[in-house]
Amino acid sequence: MINAETMKTCGRFHGFKSLYSSVLSVVLIFVLVGNLYIIPETVRDICQSQFNCRPKIKPKFSVNCSTGSDTQHLTSLTMFTTFPFVKNKFDINRNTLQNWKHIYNSPKLILFTGDQKVASAGIKSDWSVQNIKTEPVTEVPALRTLFLESIKRSKTQLYLYANADILFDRYLIEILSSIAEFLKSSDLQSEPVLIVGQRTNVNLSSIDSQGPDAWKKILHHSYTVYTRFQKNAIDYFITNEVFPWKEVPELVIGRVGYDNWIIAYARFRGFVTIDASSVISAIHQTSSNGNFEGFQNGNWDFNRELIKKTYPPFNYGIWGQTDCCRYRVMYDDCSRVQVLKQQDLPAYCDKLNFIPYVTHSLFGTDVHYMGYKQGS
Template sequence: MSTISSSLRPRTLWIGKKRTKSILVIFAVGTACGLYISTFMNASRQPFGKSVKFKYEGRSLLTMFSTWPTPEYPEKYDVRNNTVANWIKFKEFFTPIYFTNDENLKHAVEKGGWKTLPVTKVGSGNDLPVFKNLFLDAMKHYDSWFYGFASGDIMFTEGLIKTLLALIRIPEFRDKVILLVGQRTNVDNVTMEEATNFETLKKISKDRGQLWTPLAEDYFITSKNFPWGELLDVVSGRCGMDNFIVMESLDRGYIVIETTQTILAVHHTSVGGNNENLRKPNANYNMDLIKKFYGRKPYNYSKGRTICANYFSEFLNKHTIIFSKKSKSVC
């Protein structure tokens, strides 16, 4: 990759060009006073669903995974099928992985083009996966710049890839521990046709979607050096896990970026509604575990909202993403 340097008050401007068989991205990155800018000259032409794997400096961009139990009611099958079909549209940039010990679900998801891995550690008495082990196991099997989890009813558009491509080209962030989180947009009754067309997915999010509370986080994307092994054994799918991870990351001084404005995360709302986890068995399992470990009464989960992140991303225009450091915390 060729690079040209020139002065930029008070730091540096980098301009370069990256070409592969299937993608051309021209970018400029500038930094000043906690402001990081990455520009994609032809990002709107990025092809998705190609068989050629995109590599950046010899490494995959992202390893993305999810997990879910056997659907509780028929409508949930449509939700999971939409997620499987949506994620496989990104196969040029990542191979979707499904964690399960259910052989029937394993074979069904593999037919949709996903890879599968077994759940190696569970908790809560309901055989729910210990969240950190999903990341640790994914890292053992796949090498990439970023590792991400999203709930089994979350669908994305190209903003996911644009954000990561922009972030990876910022030199100051290269060796930092990074966590990306954001709010989801709830949309009722998403069809397969809507789930597999990015432009349509964006349109229905505007027309009939609702941006959900910053207290709920449904995706987590981290740098490879995120120390998952040091965290508590909170489980996937129960209350408190999301806010705990954000709070821990902020307390440890990590870079936490709220990406709501650049990553559209569409939540396919079905008959279960938007607060299903509150009605699950052992709904407070994580919160009890956290309280026992830290002895805080009460534990202030509001400090783990998306808006508590110390950075945020936004589009300057359709080809340019800005990462800004917040001058002060709102939490």
């Protein structure tokens, strides 16, 4: 038989249990909210529309973000790419054609190809289609050729090459405009500029990647699953017109090494190098070929062998990582783009090869690389 004292004890227990559950719920809410702010770069805006999303960091604290004007001069941009007709990747490439076409503020688009099916897809997506010279061994074009042809055909402030399986956030030009404003205010706009960043891999195995609006689904999925790939795998390059592409060797796209060499060389020459990984969403559509497709192509080491012949005084595989760039771009607490100079780069970013110094000591000659004195 349950007496009165037992009932009081049970009542107190149930009261305590109810209070415990309430406290636990509040704690869980704080943990969830706290985690959103602890890892801000993995968080995306709550979008009013499913496909009109802009990646940015929400204010961690209550701050006054009303100062200054939101209006800015928009930077003109030429975007270009190339790809062969490969049946199992053609839908991926068409997603890229559609995505770039819908980037806000209308970048100029150039598709370089000699393939009729690829050209037809480009024309259907309202791209300018141009033929391009390819390197005879690899049968793909050199990156310098793509840039030089784009600069010749289109006069804009910035030029962007990306692999044809990369999707971008639709606010790309706004982000680049903020970077351009920083360059102007710092009197760097006339210097050679290189903007690069890490990509984000999105596995297409669980996403419908076919159809004219497939790119929207892939972008939206990327905002919920956001993991950047390696610091030495760069799939897009943005430069201004004064970047000396004529000096760059005939390094071809789609083969290992050209991406790291470009960054390393820009750093060696003292150009403005900017890591935009935190603000530019470069979404790699990962197919069944995986994330190391460059190693699967024929003549995969073509660039490595060519670079070896130029005898660079730096380890381009290390110097050419995104975290070795002199500047990095971040969002502040008001979701404004901020360009910050990195005062202390990782030690490995500036480690030179030993052999050129031995040559200098033995023969008393200046150490040059591609016509430029080392350290100049």
